[in-house]
Amino acid sequence: MDGVSVNFTVNGREVTATVDPRTLLVHFLREHLKLTGTHIGCDTSQCGACTVHLDGKPAKSCALLAVQLEGAEVTTIEGIAGPDGMHPMQAAFKEHHGLQCGFCTPGMVMMGIDIANRHEAPDEATIRSELEGNLCRCTGYHNIVASIAAGASASRRREASG
């Protein structure tokens, strides 16, 4: 099979590769770039473990082909921490124990950041509704919801002071 050339940005770094067209973005991230923070849960765009940001919006990297990303900007869980440490959403997940086994966590954090971007002060009902596309089989979601509420408010404080 002829490879297809693709050039895009991952976590601010330019990536050029020749890939088999059937390579899913999530496999490209994990196997070619060794960015294994993005997890594969279901492969069928249901569970949200593979959520990354594509041009600033959450997308399921199991339902995208790497060759489709020509010119795109992708951000993964590895790309959100700042020079001063964890992203406020990551810190909130740590502080509020928003994980147990941790498998769904990268997707939850990426979705949490997007929820905070789109909602001024998301309440519990909003967060639960927004999390429809992210499954967790351990926590019962309680601490994930608390983490995202706290992370959203911490992100706003950081913006206000920044």
Added chain:
Amino acid sequence: MKPARFRYLRAESVDDALQALADNPDAQILAGGQSLIAMMNLRLVKPACLIDINRIWNIGYIDEEGDGVAIGTLARHNDVKHSPLIRERCPLLTEAYESIAHHTVRNRGTLGGNLCHADPSSEAPAVMIAVGATLELMSVHGKREVGAEDFFLGTYETARRQGEMLTEIRIPGRGADGWAFAEISNRHGDFAIAVIATTLRLANGRCEVARVVASGVGEHAARLKPAEDALIGRPIDDARIDAAAAAAAGAVDPHSDSHADAAYRRDAIAALTRRTVSRAAERCG
């Protein structure tokens, strides 16, 4: 590697895509890919060739057309869901979007792709039939129009012929029609167990036009004519709503699966018909 091998072609324009379709009879169009790639990952489908239309810049529009709306085939679900123009001119679709997928999938998935995929439990086909939408299909030989009602032929099967691409979805002006959408599913945003989309027009207190469209209970979304006949020519009162609900339940022949058996689906259709007809009648005028 999850999907089987395929050739990948990137179309930069509609003409490009149509030529690629003509040159590659074994090709399938890749729009948002939120159903197609999942099915390829499961190897339920193995297209030999994919024509990626995501880079075609001018087919994602949502525009006024007369007193209706023209939607480019690549309009993303979330753009349609949050469009003020759609909310004003096709509020049935806005209401249905409350039940369609979830945010991340809607960011990428497209209305045109959803319609061409023709999942038997999909919501948008029912809405398109209920509002009398027209679908524009193009090939290298020209274009033609197909009414939504004639577009859905079976499970994952549409009137789109080999070499054709759905290019535009045209929704007529709503006038004073009432509308309502209701769905029952296991989880919000999940595949529907049963869907009803209803539009009604009243004249002098009597029902002049009715469309009661079901999804999830047959091979494809379809009008329930006996339910419509129970309404037409009469005032919409409780007795008529009951008659339409009973007629709707009698008009479907649903399947049983692990989510719901046929009897449950039939009851759901009656309940959803009752809810949507009464809500649509309140919204007339």
